[in-house]
């Protein structure tokens with residue numbers, strides 16, 4: 001049953017800042033195409049893509065959602081993504097499932113934090129990018145001003161592909177039209193700019209164009225259009241109102257006729273081998289007859305369907321009842337049911353072609369980022385990983401009732417599966433469970449989900465800070481571990497040197513022992529001991545990083561040489577060396593962006609500097625200026641902004657919002673280090 005071919009598939013993600021109108025736009029596209037018979041609204045909780053109970057009550061998206069529709073004989077896979085930075089994990093992951101990123105900008109608020117981040121993330125992934133300026137119906141918008149700003153920020157490759165007309169009730173496409181009236185600029189001018197840019201992509205076309213002075217026709221421009229999108233030489237700007245429907249049909253036409261099909265985009269960045277750096281890059285071919293290669297870019301813990309793995313097929317055909325391998329696993333699983341997703345609905349299909357997005361359910365071994373394939377020829381294959389923001393905001397959680405403890409871990413595991421930016425850490429020594437996410441709002445929604453969906457009540461405590469330790473000087477350590485207690489003895493002796501490494505280099509272990517004074521079998525135990533010492537920390541009980549440990553001498557004993565002895569000697573020698581190496585404690589520094597009414601700017605800056613932070617710049621776009629808003633950027637230690645949400649609320653009368661991102665590790669001031677060291681000493685004495 002051939003429903004369509006690979007050439008007629010488009011895969012598109014709607015990305016951009018929260019509130020830009022992505023979910024409403026998805027609804028408008030689905031409605032216009034006839035896939036749904038009534039247009040729902042975010043406010044009523046009746047859209048296809050915001051189907052989750054929490055999304056309905058929040059009035060914005062929390063998860064990415066999939067939908068499908070057909071237009072002009074083309075099958076379009078659409079992914080609606082959440083826009084607020086706190087939920088950017090699933091938005092970023094969606095980029096691995098598409099060829100085109102449509103960056104939606106709110107005409108009222110202009111370029112925002114996620115606009116910028118998603119523009120860059122899509123570019124880094126080699127996706128075709130398009131910009132849709134939405135809400136053109138709204139009052140108080142400056143469309144020409146916004147276009148100017150977009151070009152200033154994202155380059156002159158951002159060119160108009162349509163223009164609003166009839167007082168923003170309509171839009172006119174400017175590739176096929178070269179004359180007529182528009183609300184601003186002119187169709188003739190926008191048309192000329194576009195053609196000039198496109199002919200640059202093809203030398204013979206350019207030569208003919210210059211000679212004859214005549215426009216190439218639409219068919220001739222198709223290939224240059226795809227080439228320009230692929231190279232980032234063209235980022236078309238379109239206008240729409242998801243509310244009134246203006247520009248929706250034009251957007252559908254552009255997706256069907258100009259967005260790349262799976263063969264026209266940049267190929268997904270696969271490699272064979274252990275790491276993206278050393279592995280051998282290769283291209284999957286969107287050919288239905290080859291081996292299957294598919295990539296899992298989304299996992300859902302569904303209360304009814306169980307674990308659902310959503311993947312994009314990049315090569316070959318996935319069929320119901322066929323067998324697939326997961327990564328390098330030896331045992332295949334059977335594709336008992338194959339689905340396409342339409343919002344909350346699972347629609348069974350028999351096969352998925354290259355370029356298709358689909359899902360399987362109840363296969364526990366499939367995790368986010370897994371590669372599915374049907375031949376051991378395709379072992380050790382990965383897709384180059386996406387770059388996710390690092391979850392910095394932490395909370396220690398504890399179940400109210402002891403009996404819930406095991407359940408807590410099961411549920412946290414499910415939440416972790418679904419969201420690449422949500423992490424759970426268990427600290428065996430302190431018995432603490434820490435959840436980490438991208439922001440206060442992110443964690444609040446996870447807690448709410450646990451309370452409502454899983455009926456799990458938790459107590460939370462202030463964030464724990466992920467401090468770490470490092471050394472600033474070279475030093476030496478030595479330990480002779482010797483035990484003689486009745487029966488068999490233990491003996492192991494280790495001499496080692498330690499050296500600081502550059503920030504971020506991690507840990508290096510070097511074996512420089514000569515003449516086998518520490519036999520190879522025991523060297524592994526020495527390394528384990530060294531690693532144990534580093535994990536336990538020396539100054540404040542935090543993991544030691546950016547250090548090279550060189551074992552250069554030692555001694556064993558024919559009878560008493562034992563693993564335990566060398567483990568212990570390695571550990572103690574390392575501790576001794578670190579104590580002599582001017583060790584320091586490092587803390588995470590975050591970059592912070594605060595959006596605030598300009599009247600509160602002074603308070604924000606003053607507050608940041610009282611928290612050992614500083615302002616690095618301020619910025620405000622046209623639309624933001626009209627609303628009296630400004631973005632203050634700065635840096636501040638994470639430890640100082642645990643309660644920032646409530647501080648900001650009081651400083652801005654509830655008008656402010658903020659976002660943090662990990663920046664780097666930096667040395668804590670001496671008085672902080674003394675405090676951390678003192679409390680570590682107390683803990684050690686307790687034990």
Ligand SMILES: Nc1nc2c(ncn2[C@@H]2O[C@H](COP(=O)(O)OP(=O)(O)OP(=O)(O)O)[C@@H](O)[C@H]2O)c(=O)[nH]1
Pocket residue numbers: 016017018019020021022023024025042043059060061062081082083084134135136137138240241242243244
């Ligand atoms: N005036 C006007 N309002 C719109 C338009 N599109 C969306 N809205 C409204 O803008 C608000 C946000 O719309 P959403 O569709 O939820 O925006 P979103 O981009 O999905 O937001 P997140 O899910 O948070 O990323 C809602 O109140 C919509 O009704 C539009 O074209 N014009």
Ligand SMILES: [Mg+2]
Pocket residue numbers: 022023024050060061080081082083
């Ligand atoms: Mg949304």
